[in-house]
Amino acid sequence: MRIRRKRHLEERLKTLGDILISADLDIKDVRKAVKDKKYFDFSNMFQNFRPVNLEIGCGKGGFITECAKRFPDENFLAVELLENIIVMAAERAKAEKLSNIKFFNCGADYLARYIAPGSLNKIFLNFSPPYSGLRYENRRLTKDSLICDYTEFLRDGGEVLQKTDDKDFFLYSIDGFRRHGFSVTDMTEYIKYNPNENIMTEYEKKFAERGISVFAFKAKKL
Numbered sequence: 744m745r746i747r748r749k750r751h752l753e754e755r756l757k758t759l760g761d762i763l764i765s766a767d768l769d770i771k772d773v774r775k776a777v778k779d780k781k782y783f784d785f786s787n788m789f790q791n792f793r794p795v796n797l798e799i800g801c802g803k804g805g806f807i808t809e810c811a812k813r814f815p816d817e818n819f820l821a822v823e824l825l826e827n828i829i830v831m832a833a834e835r836a837k838a839e840k841l842s843n844i845k846f847f848n849c850g851a852d853y854l855a856r857y858i859a860p861g862s863l864n865k866i867f868l869n870f871s872p873p874y875s876g877l878r879y880e881n882r883r884l885t886k887d888s889l890i891c892d893y894t895e896f897l898r899d900g901g902e903v904l905q906k907t908d909d910k911d912f913f914l915y916s917i918d919g920f921r922r923h924g925f926s927v928t929d930m931t932e933y934i935k936y937n938p939n940e941n942i943m944t945e946y947e948k949k950f951a952e953r954g955i956s957v958f959a960f961k962a963k964k965l
Contacts, residue, residue, distance in 0.1 A: 749827050756830055759846075763833045766849035766857070773852045782859040788845060789818045794864035797896070798822065799851050799884055800871050804832025806944040807867075811836065811844040813942065817864070819844045822854065851884055855892045863896045868905040870946045873912035885916040890923045894964060903962040908950055913958035920962035930960040 749755070756763065770776040785795045794817050798807045801821035811819050823829035826848055833846040849857070871884040880886060885905070893903055903920065907913050910932075917927050943951070950957055 759833045763846045777855040783857050793818050796865040798867040801832050804835045808836050809942045811841045822847045824850050858896045860895045861898045866903045869944045873909040885919050890919050897964045901964045906959045925962040927962050932956050932958050
C-alpha cells in the first residue's frame with residue numbers, strides 16, 4: 744500500500760535537524776556505499792559515553808521513546824527508512840524533550856557505512872516485515888548479510904532482541920542467529936503483556952487487545 748506524503752513534510756523535517764539525521768545519498772550502490780565508511784561518533788552525537796542501543800524500523804517511535812524515558816542512562820538510535828514515518832517519531836521524541844535519542848533516516852542495508860564495529864549494546868527488531876517466501880528473503884532484517892552486520896556492530900556480549908507475530912519468521916531468525924554463532928535464549932510465545940517488564944510497540948498493543956500471540960527471543964553475541 745502506498746503511503747500518502749505528509750503535508751508540509753519538508754518543513755517539518757527541517758525543524759528536526761537537532762534530532763534527525765538523514766543518510767548520505769552520494770553512493771546509491773549499497774555494495775560500494777558500505778565500503779566508504781562514515782562512522783558515527785556516538786560520543787559526539789550524544790555528548791556522553793553511555794551505551795548505545797539501536798532500533799531498526801522504529802515506526803512512529805512509541806517503543807524507542809518509552810525506552811529513552813525508562814533508561815535515561817542509555818542512548819538510543821532509531822532507524823526508519825520512510826520519511827513519512829520517521830518524522831512522526833522524531834516529533835514525538837522532541838516534544839518530550841528527550842536528549843538520549845536520535846533518529847536516522849536510512850535503509851538497513853546501508854547501516855554498515857555508519858555503525859562502527861563494537862559500538863552497540865543492543866539491537867531491537869520489532870515486528871519487522873516477515874516477507875514470506877524465498878523470493879523476498881533478501882528484504883528480511885534477519886537475512887545472513889544483515890546478521891553479519893549485527894555481529895560487527897555489537898560489543899562482545901551484546902544482544903539482538905526480536906519480536907514478531909509471524910511464527911515462520913521467528914523460526915527463520917532463530918536459525919540464522921544460531922548459524923552465525925549467537926546464543927539464542929528466552930524464546931517465547933507469549934500473550935501476557937506486563938508493561939512493567941515489557942515495553943510494547945504500537946503493533947503489540949493492538950495484538951494484546953486481540954489476544955494474538957507474539958513470538959520473541961534474545962540472541963547474544965558470544
